[in-house]
Amino acid sequence: MDALRRPSTIAFFALLAIAAVMPMVLGQAKFPQWLEVAIGGLLTGVLYSLVAIGLVLIFKASGVFNFAQGAMVLFAALTLVRLAEKMPLALAIVLTLLVMIAMAWVIERFVLRPLVNQEGIVLFMATLGVAYFLDGFGQAVWGSDIYTLHVGMPKEPKIILEGTFQGGVLVDMEDLVAAVIAAALVAALTLFFQKTATGRALRAVADDHQAAQSIGIPLNRIWVIVWSVAGLVALVAGIVWGSKLGVQFSLSQVALKALPVVILGGFTSIPGAIVGGLLIGLGEKLSEVYLGPFFGGGIEAWFAYVLALVFLLFRPEGLFGEKIIDRV
Amino acid sequence: MIYRETGQFKTTYASDQQLFPILQDRAFVIAALAFAFAVVPFIASDYMFRAILTPFLILSLAALGLNILVGYCGQVSLGTGGFMAVGAYAAYNLAVRVPQLDLLVVFVLAGLCAAAVGVLFGIPSLRIKGFYLAVATLAAQFFIDWAFARIQWFTNDTPSGSVSAPPLEILGYAIQGPQRKYLLVLAIVSVAALVARNLTRGAIGRSWMATRDMDVAAEVIGIRPLTAKLSAFAVSSFFVGISGALWAFVYLGSWEPLAFDVNRSFQLLFMVIIGGLGSILGSFLGAAFIVIMPLVLNQLPTMLGIPLSTAMISDIEFMVFGALIVFFLIVEPRGLARLWAIGKEKLRLWPFPH
Amino acid sequence: MNLRELEPGTAERKLGEPILAVDGISLAFGGVKALSDVSFDVREREVRAIIGPNGAGKSSMLNVINGVYRPQAGKISFRGEARAHMQPHRSAQLGIARTFQSLALFKGMSVLDNILAGRNLMMKRNLLWQALRIGPALTEEIAHRHRVEEIIDFLEIPHVRKTPVGRLPYGLQKRVDLGRALAAEPKVLLLDEPMAGMNVEEKQDMSRFILDVNEEFGTTIVLIEHDMGVVMDLSDRVVVLDYGRKIADGTPDEVRASQAVIDAYLGVKH
Numbered sequence: 001m002d003a004l005r006r007p008s009t010i011a012f013f014a015l016l017a018i019a020a021v022m023p024m025v026l027g028q029a030k031f032p033q034w035l036e037v038a039i040g041g042l043l044t045g046v047l048y049s050l051v052a053i054g055l056v057l058i059f060k061a062s063g064v065f066n067f068a069q070g071a072m073v074l075f076a077a078l079t080l081v082r083l084a085e086k087m088p089l090a091l092a093i094v095l096t097l098l099v100m101i102a103m104a105w106v107i108e109r110f111v112l113r114p115l116v117n118q119e120g121i122v123l124f125m126a127t128l129g130v131a132y133f134l135d136g137f138g139q140a141v142w143g144s145d146i147y148t149l150h151v152g153m154p155k156e157p158k159i160i161l162e163g164t165f166q167g168g169v170l171v172d173m174e175d176l177v178a179a180v181i182a183a184a185l186v187a188a189l190t191l192f193f194q195k196t197a198t199g200r201a202l203r204a205v206a207d208d209h210q211a212a213q214s215i216g217i218p219l220n221r222i223w224v225i226v227w228s229v230a231g232l233v234a235l236v237a238g239i240v241w242g243s244k245l246g247v248q249f250s251l252s253q254v255a256l257k258a259l260p261v262v263i264l265g266g267f268t269s270i271p272g273a274i275v276g277g278l279l280i281g282l283g284e285k286l287s288e289v290y291l292g293p294f295f296g297g298g299i300e301a302w303f304a305y306v307l308a309l310v311f312l313l314f315r316p317e318g319l320f321g322e323k324i325i326d327r328v
Numbered sequence: 329m330i331y332r333e334t335g336q337f338k339t340t341y342a343s344d345q346q347l348f349p350i351l352q353d354r355a356f357v358i359a360a361l362a363f364a365f366a367v368v369p370f371i372a373s374d375y376m377f378r379a380i381l382t383p384f385l386i387l388s389l390a391a392l393g394l395n396i397l398v399g400y401c402g403q404v405s406l407g408t409g410g411f412m413a414v415g416a417y418a419a420y421n422l423a424v425r426v427p428q429l430d431l432l433v434v435f436v437l438a439g440l441c442a443a444a445v446g447v448l449f450g451i452p453s454l455r456i457k458g459f460y461l462a463v464a465t466l467a468a469q470f471f472i473d474w475a476f477a478r479i480q481w482f483t484n485d486t487p488s489g490s491v492s493a494p495p496l497e498i499l500g501y502a503i504q505g506p507q508r509k510y511l512l513v514l515a516i517v518s519v520a521a522l523v524a525r526n527l528t529r530g531a532i533g534r535s536w537m538a539t540r541d542m543d544v545a546a547e548v549i550g551i552r553p554l555t556a557k558l559s560a561f562a563v564s565s566f567f568v569g570i571s572g573a574l575w576a577f578v579y580l581g582s583w584e585p586l587a588f589d590v591n592r593s594f595q596l597l598f599m600v601i602i603g604g605l606g607s608i609l610g611s612f613l614g615a616a617f618i619v620i621m622p623l624v625l626n627q628l629p630t631m632l633g634i635p636l637s638t639a640m641i642s643d644i645e646f647m648v649f650g651a652l653i654v655f656f657l658i659v660e661p662r663g664l665a666r667l668w669a670i671g672k673e674k675l676r677l678w679p680f681p682h
Numbered sequence: 683m684n685l686r687e688l689e690p691g692t693a694e695r696k697l698g699e700p701i702l703a704v705d706g707i708s709l710a711f712g713g714v715k716a717l718s719d720v721s722f723d724v725r726e727r728e729v730r731a732i733i734g735p736n737g738a739g740k741s742s743m744l745n746v747i748n749g750v751y752r753p754q755a756g757k758i759s760f761r762g763e764a765r766a767h768m769q770p771h772r773s774a775q776l777g778i779a780r781t782f783q784s785l786a787l788f789k790g791m792s793v794l795d796n797i798l799a800g801r802n803l804m805m806k807r808n809l810l811w812q813a814l815r816i817g818p819a820l821t822e823e824i825a826h827r828h829r830v831e832e833i834i835d836f837l838e839i840p841h842v843r844k845t846p847v848g849r850l851p852y853g854l855q856k857r858v859d860l861g862r863a864l865a866a867e868p869k870v871l872l873l874d875e876p877m878a879g880m881n882v883e884e885k886q887d888m889s890r891f892i893l894d895v896n897e898e899f900g901t902t903i904v905l906i907e908h909d910m911g912v913v914m915d916l917s918d919r920v921v922v923l924d925y926g927r928k929i930a931d932g933t934p935d936e937v938r939a940s941q942a943v944i945d946a947y948l949g950v951k952h
Contacts, residue, residue: 065459110654111654111658114658115657115658118657118661120458120459121402121404121458121459122657122661124404124458124459124462125597125601125653125657126653126654126657126658128594128597128653129649129650129651129652129653129654129657130650130654131650132594132646132647132649132650132653133646133647133649133650133651133654134650135646135650136642136643136644136645136646136647136648136649136650137643137646137647139639139643139646140640140643140644140647144639144643256466256590259463259466260463260467263460263463295478296478296479297478298474298477298478299474301470301473301474302467302470302471302473302474305463305464305466305467305470305471306467306471308463308464308467309452309463309464309467312452312455312456312460312463312464313452313455313456316455316456316460341824341827341828341831342820342824345823345824345827523813523814526812526813526814526815527809527812527813529815530812530815530819530823531798531802531805531807531812531823532809532812534791534795534798534799534802535799535802537788537790537791537795537799538788538791538799538802540790541787541788541789541790541791542786542787542788542789544750544770544786545782545786545787545788546788546799547750547770547771547774548748548749548750548770548771548773548774548779548780549774549779549799549800549802549803549862549863549866550771550774550775550802550803550866551771551799551802551803552771559809563809606790
């Protein structure tokens with residue numbers, strides 16, 4: 001990962017670290033409270049990363065920026081929570097997964113294949129249409145109430161490090177479990193990409209569509225697989241987010257935040273999605289708690305986007321993305 | 329038979345380059361305008377004005393602005409709602425703090441404010457393209473949302489956050505009642521459409537389209553991306569800002585930041601895609617479609633005898649919009665405007681098949 | 683036999699002083715060296731060909747002259763002014779125009795609009811005048827239309843002037859590309875494989891256009907071409923590149939006889 005060794009990357013992280021610890025330097029906060037806020041932010045960041053990973057997967061393999069990822073998260077969560085009302089959870093999860101695979105097939109057949117040679121911007125707008133369709137469809141079929149998802153996540157916050165700091169540090173156990181789940185997911189995905197034949201094929205397609213086709217890799221099937229995997233990731237994200245917030249329409253709006261995450265991390269990098277998510281989550285929480293009061297609050301609504309914007313000005317390809325060269 | 333160019337020879341470049349070179353087109357447009365200005369005010373119902381015509385015209389103006397940015401210049405923007413908000417709040421502040429200004433002046437100044445903000449948030453387009461730019465414009469949208477909700481000065485320190493426009497008066501005439509509002513909006517939008525058409529036909533329009541089609545080649549022939557892109561943002565935001573001011577003052581009366589949120593931005597983008605990117609007519613067709621569709625969807629179940637809840641209707645609306653976007657992108661990426669042009673082509677040949 | 687000698691009544695072309703010169707240009711993309719220490723000059727009113735096997739760096743050389751690429755080392759001199767690198771729109775302002783190997787036309791616009799776009803640099807009326815499109819803006823637009831129509835007549839494409847370029851056959855698209863470059867009334871015209879993909883008749887037409895431009899308007903021409911016959915017929919001097927290095931520089935006859943050039947084309951290992 002030589003991207004990490006680039007001086008601009010190091011400078012960026014150094015600046016961030018300084019900005020992050022400012023509240024303590026300025027005496028605004030003591031370490032235990034700061035740690036609480038930081039950990040809370042990092043854990044929220046993990047949840048953003050979950051959604052972002054789905055985006056990166058699809059972009060890597062099909063060059064499509066899937067604006068519908070958030071809608072997919074909501075749809076997966078809705079399907080699961082409503083099915084779980086009528087059957088054991090495990091069965092509901094399997095059925096939802098099948099539904100997501102079916103959805104991947106439908107999207108490939110009716111949206112991607114007819115638009116295969118169009119420019120990126122057309123495909124992006126098509127996924128915008130898919131997002132709207134899914135939002136309407138999900139709520140039409142499953143209803144638009146707020147549903148609680150019970151997957152056995154711990155609900156009580158725990159106090160850790162009581163010995164080190166007076167009063168200890170409050171940590172949301174649910175977020176912690178979510179982080180562990182995300183780590184497991186990333187590990188599984190990495191294994192899948194590196195060790196299996198399908199994974200290799202996916203990486204080939206991500207590199208060069210035509211070259212992959214010319215050695216016999218069936219593009220259409222690959223895309224169905226990728227979108228299914230993205231659907232699986234969406235399901236995991238849906239479970240985690242839905243358990244935390246309740247399954248409701250605003251879930252797809254929350255997932256909009258995954259966009260600045262992939263910008264920060266680079267569109268083609270899963271580690272980038274994770275780092276980006278952590279940075280955004282951390283930055284959001286810290287700025288809301290410590291900068292917010294000066295601005296009347298509500299900074300969380302735009303902080304991620306402005307950060308992404310600033311980043312784009314200096315590094316359009318993101319932290320770990322590939323540099324884009326225009327050839328004429 | 330009716331729609332033929334035979335006998336219409338252009339002997340000067342001026343006549344070749346006029347707005348509607350074909351006689352039948354000219355006649356049609358003049359008739360349509362005459363109808364809109366002189367006949368409609370007397371035959372349309374209050375409901376038609378309030379629910380259909382006035383919002384259609386105002387949103388057409390916004391779609392026109394967005395089309396200049398996205399369709400002609402190729403810069404994707406998801407922050408249009410925010411620029412409408414700038415126009416609306418700028419107009420509000422000007423009207424309330426400087427009451428001597430005539431409302432037309434207020435609208436133009438509001439447009440200029442929106443243009444300035446547009447240029448500011450357009451600066452990233454010099455380094456960022458495509459959907460990266462779309463996400464950057466979301467930054468504009470959310471930031472502007474927050475600014476108008478939290479910064480008291482903008483809302484004249486109204487505690488509730490929702491503001492009301494003062495009574496409308498232009499050049500001494502009170503603009504009250506649906507007919508007068510409709511005529512005011514119609515006049516403004518007609519002028520705007522003419523200006524937009526002139527710009528897109530001129531050197532600046534060519535610089536936009538060149539930047540959209542192949543920006544490296546454009547730069548090589550001397551078209552500076554800076555000037556092209558920022559001018560597109562400026563002109564686009566000018567129109568969008570005025571439409572925001574009109575939406576707030578003429579259509580809504582009183583409003584809060586939510587009226588211009590990210591959903592508005594999506595709605596406008598849909599208008600432009602369905603109507604036709606890079607087409608002035610397309611902006612109008614798309615706006616008409618998006619305004620009328622929910623009304624049709626609302627009436628349809630009752631007409632067909634199937635009772636549906638409002639929630640279900642709204643869900644179906646989402647589904648229909650989403651499906652239509654995909655449909656148009658696959659079948660006719662150039663939207664309704666292209667279908668209209670194809671229709672005209674067929675009319676030119678009629679009654680012959682080809 | 684050089685085409686020029688066959689044309690009756692051809693005016694004596696006086697080749698001028700060097701109008702364009704590149705000095706020690708090196709260009710690399712990541713680890714790939716596209717150009718290594720290339721130097722040559724171009725005399726005013728000359729037709730200079732750049733030839734070489736595929737991947738020799740010919741297009742990159744034009745891109746450097748134009749400002750699309752920034753060289754890591756070397757200077758570009760135009761009319762005596764030396765620069766470390768060029769900016770694309772600056773090169774247009776200075777009077778350098780070019781065509782592209784892969785056309786790079788504005789597909790969404792008509793032939794007329796594409797060529798008119800080439801004249802954008804000369805349009806002075808600002809936004810407000812254009813919005814009203816009366817008086818000075820209209821006069822300007824019409825004046826430029828006159829010039830563009832002359833170019834369209836010269837290139838023999840008036841029958842397709844309103845057609846969107848995306849719909850034209852390849853040969854006509856090439857002419858539009860040339861027309862767009864000519865619209866700027868350039869001092870130096872860079873042509874990147876103008877004959878690529880053409881049949882014999884189309885090549886004869888294009889050769890005629892290029893010669894006419896050079897002789898009637900005195901435009902200096904720098905030309906990348908693979909067709910040796912065309913190169914020998916049209917050009918005054920030739921530069922040969924191979925693997926990013928200059929291996930020969932002289933008249934067509936001198937270059938044809940050079941051993942280094944023969945080796946390069948036959949693929950002798952070096």
